[in-house]
Amino acid sequence: MTDTTLSNTPRALSERSQRVRDSLRRRHATEAIFKGLGIGAIVVALGFVSILFADVLSKGIPAFTQSNLHLSVTYDESVINLDPAPTRADGQSDADFRAANLAWQRSVAMLNWNSVVEASLRAAAPEGFEIDSRQIQSIAETNARHQIRDIFVANPGLLGQTVEVDVLASANADNWIKGNIDRELGDSQQQLSAPARALIDTFEENGTISSGFAWTLFSNVDSRAAPAAAGLAGAFMGSLYMMLVVIILAVPIGVASAIYLEEFAPKSRLTDLIEVNINNLAAVPSIVFGLLGAAVFINYLHLPLSAPLVGGLVLTLMTLPTIIIATRGALQGVSPALRQAALGMGASKTQMVFHHVLPVTFPSILTATIIGVAQAMGETAPLLLIGMNAFVASVPATPLDQATALPVQIYLWQGNENRNFFEARTSAAIMVLLGFMILLNAIAIYLRTRLEKRA
Amino acid sequence: MNSFIIAGLLLVLLGLAYQTGWSRSRGLVTTNGVNVHSRPQYHGSLVVIWTLLPALIILGLWAFFGGDIVRNYAVGQIPTDIMTSLDQGGLNNAVSRLQAIASGYGVSGELAPYEAEGGAALRSFQVMTFIAVLVVAAGLGLASMWYARGRIAPRLRARNEVERFVNLVLLLCSAVAILTTLGIVASLVTEAFRFFTFINPLDFFFGTVWAPKFSSTTAGDYGQYGLLPLLAGTLMVSAIAMLVAIPVGLMAAIYLSQYAPRPVRAVVKPVIEILAGIPTIVYGFFALVTVGPFLRDLGNSVGIGISATSALTAGIVMGIMIIPFISSLSDDILNQVPRTLRDGAYGLGATQSETIRNVLLPAALPGIVGAFLLAVSRAVGETMIVVLAAGNSPVLRGTILEPVSTITVSIVNQLTGDTDFAGPQSLVGFALGLTLFVMTLCLNVFALFIVRRFREQYE
Numbered sequence: 001m002t003d004t005t006l007s008n009t010p011r012a013l014s015e016r017s018q019r020v021r022d023s024l025r026r027r028h029a030t031e032a033i034f035k036g037l038g039i040g041a042i043v044v045a046l047g048f049v050s051i052l053f054a055d056v057l058s059k060g061i062p063a064f065t066q067s068n069l070h071l072s073v074t075y076d077e078s079v080i081n082l083d084p085a086p087t088r089a090d091g092q093s094d095a096d097f098r099a100a101n102l103a104w105q106r107s108v109a110m111l112n113w114n115s116v117v118e119a120s121l122r123a124a125a126p127e128g129f130e131i132d133s134r135q136i137q138s139i140a141e142t143n144a145r146h147q148i149r150d151i152f153v154a155n156p157g158l159l160g161q162t163v164e165v166d167v168l169a170s171a172n173a174d175n176w177i178k179g180n181i182d183r184e185l186g187d188s189q190q191q192l193s194a195p196a197r198a199l200i201d202t203f204e205e206n207g208t209i210s211s212g213f214a215w216t217l218f219s220n221v222d223s224r225a226a227p228a229a230a231g232l233a234g235a236f237m238g239s240l241y242m243m244l245v246v247i248i249l250a251v252p253i254g255v256a257s258a259i260y261l262e263e264f265a266p267k268s269r270l271t272d273l274i275e276v277n278i279n280n281l282a283a284v285p286s287i288v289f290g291l292l293g294a295a296v297f298i299n300y301l302h303l304p305l306s307a308p309l310v311g312g313l314v315l316t317l318m319t320l321p322t323i324i325i326a327t328r329g330a331l332q333g334v335s336p337a338l339r340q341a342a343l344g345m346g347a348s349k350t351q352m353v354f355h356h357v358l359p360v361t362f363p364s365i366l367t368a369t370i371i372g373v374a375q376a377m378g379e380t381a382p383l384l385l386i387g388m389n390a391f392v393a394s395v396p397a398t399p400l401d402q403a404t405a406l407p408v409q410i411y412l413w414q415g416n417e418n419r420n421f422f423e424a425r426t427s428a429a430i431m432v433l434l435g436f437m438i439l440l441n442a443i444a445i446y447l448r449t450r451l452e453k454r455a
Numbered sequence: 456m457n458s459f460i461i462a463g464l465l466l467v468l469l470g471l472a473y474q475t476g477w478s479r480s481r482g483l484v485t486t487n488g489v490n491v492h493s494r495p496q497y498h499g500s501l502v503v504i505w506t507l508l509p510a511l512i513i514l515g516l517w518a519f520f521g522g523d524i525v526r527n528y529a530v531g532q533i534p535t536d537i538m539t540s541l542d543q544g545g546l547n548n549a550v551s552r553l554q555a556i557a558s559g560y561g562v563s564g565e566l567a568p569y570e571a572e573g574g575a576a577l578r579s580f581q582v583m584t585f586i587a588v589l590v591v592a593a594g595l596g597l598a599s600m601w602y603a604r605g606r607i608a609p610r611l612r613a614r615n616e617v618e619r620f621v622n623l624v625l626l627l628c629s630a631v632a633i634l635t636t637l638g639i640v641a642s643l644v645t646e647a648f649r650f651f652t653f654i655n656p657l658d659f660f661f662g663t664v665w666a667p668k669f670s671s672t673t674a675g676d677y678g679q680y681g682l683l684p685l686l687a688g689t690l691m692v693s694a695i696a697m698l699v700a701i702p703v704g705l706m707a708a709i710y711l712s713q714y715a716p717r718p719v720r721a722v723v724k725p726v727i728e729i730l731a732g733i734p735t736i737v738y739g740f741f742a743l744v745t746v747g748p749f750l751r752d753l754g755n756s757v758g759i760g761i762s763a764t765s766a767l768t769a770g771i772v773m774g775i776m777i778i779p780f781i782s783s784l785s786d787d788i789l790n791q792v793p794r795t796l797r798d799g800a801y802g803l804g805a806t807q808s809e810t811i812r813n814v815l816l817p818a819a820l821p822g823i824v825g826a827f828l829l830a831v832s833r834a835v836g837e838t839m840i841v842v843l844a845a846g847n848s849p850v851l852r853g854t855i856l857e858p859v860s861t862i863t864v865s866i867v868n869q870l871t872g873d874t875d876f877a878g879p880q881s882l883v884g885f886a887l888g889l890t891l892f893v894m895t896l897c898l899n900v901f902a903l904f905i906v907r908r909f910r911e912q913y914e
Contacts, residue, residue, distance in 0.1 A: 260626055285836020291885060350622070389871060
C-alpha cells in the first residue's frame with residue numbers, strides 16, 4: 001500500500017475512513033442520479049411512442065364507423081323521362097355504339113337526380129316536417145345522387161319502381177351524430193341548419209340513420225365533393241404498384257451490387273470510392289431523390305407525371321443503398337471456414353458465393369429488404385416533386401396511370417379544408433399505413449426467426 | 456397481347472437453348488473417359504446467354520424505335536392535300552383516329568375517304584412489322600444458338616464464360632449506385648446553373664429576403680431569392696431537434712447498453728426503434744394537430760405567445776424522430792469500446808457512472824460525435840415534419856416561437872406539381888437542393904470519416 005507512509009494512529013484512520021465514507025455517499029448519490037437520468041430518458045422515449053400511438057388511435061378509430069341512410073328510392077317517371085337505352089345495331093362500330101351510349105348516359109346525368117334523393121329523404125321524414133329543399137339535401141352525401149343514378153343506369157327496368165338503397169350521410173351529418181360538433185352553438189355557427197339537425201336526430205331515432213363499419217374507406221377512391229365518400233383504394237393501389245417496382249428492381253440490383261463489391265471487386269481506389277459513395281447515398285435527404293426524379297425521369301426522359309412507375313423508380317434509387325449496405329454486412333458475417341471449405345473442395349469463386357455463402361445470408365437479406373421496402377412505403381417528400389400529390393379520383397389500372405400513394409393521401413387529407421371531418425379520416429389513413437408497416441415488419445421478424453432456426 | 460407473345464417466344468427460346476446445350480454436352484461424355492471441362496448446366500446456360508442476348512437486343516431496339524416508325528407510317532397514310540391543311544394538333548388527332556381504326560375499335564362519326572383505307576393499311580403494317588420483328592429476333596437468336604451449339608466441345612470452358620458473364624452483370628448492377636450519384640449531381644448542378652443565369656448567385660446565397668413571384672404576375676420581375684431566411688430556419692429547427700434528441704437518445708443508449716437487465720433491453724430497444732420506422736408524414740401530422748396546439752395552450756397559460764406552427768413545434772417533434780437514430784448508433788459505438796477499459800476502471804474502484812463518464816464516454820467520443828453529425832444531416836434534410844408543422848414563413852426572425860420556413864419546405868413549395876423548369880420560380884428548387892446536398896454531404900463525409908477512424912482504433 002502506498003498509504004503506509006501516512007500516520008496510522010487510530011484517530012487519523014477513523015478520520016480518513018469517515019472521509020472515504022462521505023465521498024462514497026456522494027459518489028453513490030451521483031451514481032443513482034446518473035442511473036435515474038438513464039431511466040428517465042427511456043421513460044421519455046417510451047412516453048413519446050405511447051402518446052403518439054394513443055393520439056393517432058383516439059383520433060382515427062371514430063373514422064372507421066360511418067353513418068348510413070336507409071332510403072326507399074322511387075324512380076319516378078315524372079322526373080325520369082327519357083328514351084330507352086340504345087341497343088347495338090348491326091354493323092355499328094364499337095366507337096359509334098360507345099358514343100351513342102355516352103350520349104344516353106349524358107342525358108341520364110342531366111336529369112334532376114337531386115329531386116329523387118330529396119323525395120326519398122322526405123318520404124323517410126315524419127309527416128308534415130317543415131324543411132326546405134337545400135336543407136334536407138345537406139343530410140345525404142353529395143354522391144348519393146350518383147349512386148342512385150348508377151343503379152338506374154345498370155338496370156333501366158327500374159323505372160317507376162321503388163328500391164331500398166343505403167347511401168352515406170353527409171360529412172356534417174356524420175360529425176353531428178358522432179358528437180364532434182358542439183350542440184350548444186348558435187345557428188350562425190353551425191354548418192347544418194336547425195331543421196336539418198332536428199331531422200337527423202329524428203332519423204337516428206327511427207332507424208333511418210344507422211352507423212356501421214366504414215367499408216367505403218377501403219373501397220372508394222378519394223373524393224373532394226363528397227368527403228364522407230373519400231376512400232383509400234386509389235392510394236392503396238398506387239402504393240402497391242410502387243412497392244412492386246421497388247421489389248422487382250431494388251432487390252436484385254441491390255443484392256447483385258453488394259455481392260460484386262464484397263466478393264469480386266478488386267480492392268482499389270475505385271472500389272473505395274464506390275463504398276464511400278454508397279454510404280453517402282444512404283444519407284442523402286429523400287427530397288433530393290425527388291429532385292433527381294423530377295429532373296431526369298420527368299423532364300428529361302418524359303415519363304408520365306404522377307405515375308406509380310416513376311414513384312417506384314425514385315424509391316428504388318432511394319432504397320438501393322439500404323439493401324446494399326445490409327447485404328454487404330450479411331456477407332461479411334459469413335464465416336471464412338465456409339468459404340475455405342467450398343474453395344478447398346474445388347468450387348470456383350462464383351460457385352462458392354452463389355452456392356454456399358448467399359444461401360446462408362438469405363434471412364438477413366430478406367429482413368433488410370422488407371425493412372427497406374417498408375421505409376420506402378412511408379416516404380412522402382420525393383413523391384410530391386414528381387406530381388404524385390395530384391388529386392386522382394380513380395383506381396390506377398396500370399403503373400403508368402395517374403395515382404397517389406398512402407402517405408401522400410395522408411398529406412392531401414390533412415390539408416383538406418373540412419378539418420373537422422378530415423382529421424379523423426387522416427388519422428384513420430395513418431392507422432392503415434402504420435398497420436401495413438407493422439405487418440411488413442412482423443413478416444420480416446417471423447421469417448428471420450424461422451429461417452435462422454432452419455439454417 | 457403482344458407482350459404475352461413476346462414473353463412466350465422468349466420462354467420457348469430459353470427452354471430450347473438450355474436443352475440444346477445441356478443434351479449436347481451430355482452427349483460428349485463417354486464411358487472411356489473423355490474429360491469434359493464444364494458440367495452440362497453450364498453448357499446449357501452458355502447457350503441460353505448466346506441465344507437470348509441477340510433476341511433481347513432486337514426487341515429492345517424495336518421497343519425504343521418502333522413507336523416512331525409506326526407513327527411515321529401512319530402520317531404517310533394521310534394524303535398530302537389534307538396534310539397541308541393540318542396543324543400539329545390536327546395531325547396528332549388524325550394519326551390517333553387512324554390508330555383507333557387500325558386497333559379495330561373504330562372511331563365515332565363519319566369516316567373520311569382515306570381513313571378506312573389508311574386504317575386498314577396501318578393495321579396490316581403493324582401486324583407485318585410485329586411479325587417481322589419477332590421473326591428477326593427469333594431467327595437471330597436461333598442462328599446464334601446454332602453457333603453456340605457448334606462451339607460445344609470437351610475443352611470448351613463453359614463455366615468460366617458463364618461466370619465471366621455473371622460477373623459483368625454484377626458489375627453493371629453496382630454501377631447503378633454510381634450512376635445515381637452522378638445523376639443527382641448532374642441534374643442539381645445543371646438546373647442550378649440555369650437558375651443562376653436568372654439570379655445572381657451572390658443575391659441567392661447572401662440575400663436576406665425570400666419573396667419569389669409567380670411567373671404569371673410580372674414578366675422580368677422574378678422576386679427575391681435570398682437563402683439566409685431559409686438557412687436560418689433550417690438551422691433553428693435542427694438545433695432544437697438536436698437539443699431534444701441528444702440528451703434523451705444518448706442517455707437511453709447508455710442505460711440500455713450499461714445498466715439495463717437483459718429482458719428490459721430485449722423489450723425496450725425494439726420499442727424505441729419503432730419510432731425510427733414511423734413515416735415522417737405521421738410525425739408531421741402529430742406535430743400539426745397535437746403538439747402544436749398543446750404548446751400554444753401551454754404558452755398561453757404561462758403568458759408566452761407561442762404559435763401553433765413554429766420552429767419549436769417542428770424541432771421538438773423532429774427531435775423525437777431522431778431519438779432512436781442517436782440511441783441505436785451510440786449503443787453500437789458504446790458496445791465497441793473494449794471491455795478491458797471498463798474492467799480496468801472497475802478494478803480501480805470506480806462506480807459504474809464514473810466508469811461511463813470518465814472512461815467509456817471519452818473513449819467513445821469520436822464515434823458519438825460522428826453519430827451526432829449524421830443525425831444533424833438527417834435533421835437538415837427532413838421534409839414532411841417541417842412542411843406541416845413549421846408554419847412556412849420565410850422571414851428572418853430571432854425567436855423560435857414563431858413560424859419559420861426551411862430549405863426543404865421551399866423546395867416542396869417551389870416545385871410541387873411544376874415540371875416546366877423554365878423560370879427561376881421552379882429552378883430555384885434545384886439551387887436549394889444543391890445547397891442541401893452539399894451541406895448534408897459535408898456532414899456525412901466528415902461523420903463517416905470520424906466513425907471509421909474510431910472503429911479502426913479499436914479493431
